[in-house]
Amino acid sequence: MSSYEFRQVDVFTNEPMLGNPVAVVHGADGLSDEQMASFARWTNLSETTFLLRPGDPAADYRLRIFTPSGELPFAGHPTLxxxxxxxxxxxxxxGAYVVQECGVGLVSLQRGERLAFAAPDLLRGGPVEEDVLERIAAGLRIGRAEILAAQWADNGPGWVAVMLRxxxxxxxxxxxxxxxxxxxVGAVGTYPEGAECAIEVRAFVGGLGVDEDPVTGSLNAGIAQWLGGDVLPVAYVSSQGTVMKRRGRVHVATDDEGxxxxxxxxxxxIQGSLTL
Incomplete structure (x- = not known):
């Protein structure tokens, strides 16, 4: 058995216990896949991550991301x-950016007032099939007509995003x-103009072992790629976690290079050590 440095980080909040926690294990190169998966099941958080030496010389570190039910190629709040x-x-x-190596490749993060990651390219975009929308409407317990628009927004976890009234x-x-x-499934709806936040977002991910995720960077990235600059401005704040008594705030902005x-x-x- 070995000891590893450990942190639990609350993400998308500046107040403890109002964001989305991620468990982070440092120096995890000696852990097996099963040890990582087992620890992720034990924490029972939406994601648990493991920091490793990079394989790509352009990266600062390599990250593996586990849910209670499996591994993801990318996720937003674990990245931050x-x-x-x-x-x-x-x-x-x-270099100027923090560069993370993960399942979707290299992800850049900038440091400023707060950390921010560059949204990775979508693995799947475009219109959503009608049979999938019917299933989503039934699963959300709403009428099909209440889904005003929809788009595949998959950058790793498999997101399909739907817009409500x-x-x-x-x-x-x-x-x-x-x-x-x-x-x-990610659901999004707009707040009135002048409100603190532009949209409210909810993320339902039962297939990953979590019925609802409190605050979700990857989904918000996919929504921005879908609606940013059209339905939504080039810079805005998203609210998420309200129903779960969280106060997640996701800051989204498009730079001059798009x-x-x-x-x-x-x-x-939480900071300390764990023994595995």
Missing amino acids: GSAHAWLEAGGEPK DAEAVLALTPDPAALGDLA RIWVGGDTLTT
């Missing part, structure tokens, strides 16, 4: 939380996890 943990532990980026309609959802099954940056506050809530 793991970068926070790596920097807090003394990590020094090689407004933020109130999103907050009122009482989904049936069994009916949604293994679909990763890159979408998804950011949030991060803070360490």
Whole structure:
């Protein structure tokens, strides 16, 4: 058995216990796949991550991301939380950006008022099939006509995003996890102009072992790629986790080169060591 440095980081909040926690294990090169998967099941968080030496010389570190039911090629709040943990532990980026190596390749993060990652290219985009929309409507316990628009927004977890009438309609959802099954569904609705946040987002991911994720960077990235600059402005704040008594705030901005940056506050809530 070996001891590993450990942090649990709250992401998309500047107040403890109001964001989405991620468990981060440092120096995890000696752990097997099964040890990683077993620890992720034990933490029972939406994601648990493992920091390893990079394989790509352009990267600062390699990250593996596990849910209670399996491994993901990319996820947003684990990316921000793991970068926070790596920097807090003394990590020094090689260049202007922190560069993470993960299942979708290299992901850049910028440091400013808060950490932000560059949204990776979608693995799947485009229109959603009608039979999938019927299934989503049934799983959300709403009529099919209440889904005003939809788009595949998959950058790793398999997201399909649906737009409802407004933020109130999103907050009122009482989904049936069994009916949604293994679909990763993101619901989005707008707030009135002038509100603190532009949209309310909810993420239903029963297939990953979590019925609802509190605050979700990857989904917000996919929504920005779908709606940013059209339905949504080039810079805005997204609210998520309200129904779960969280106060997640996701800061989204598109730079002059067209890159979408998804950011949030991060803070360490637990620090210590674990033995595996």
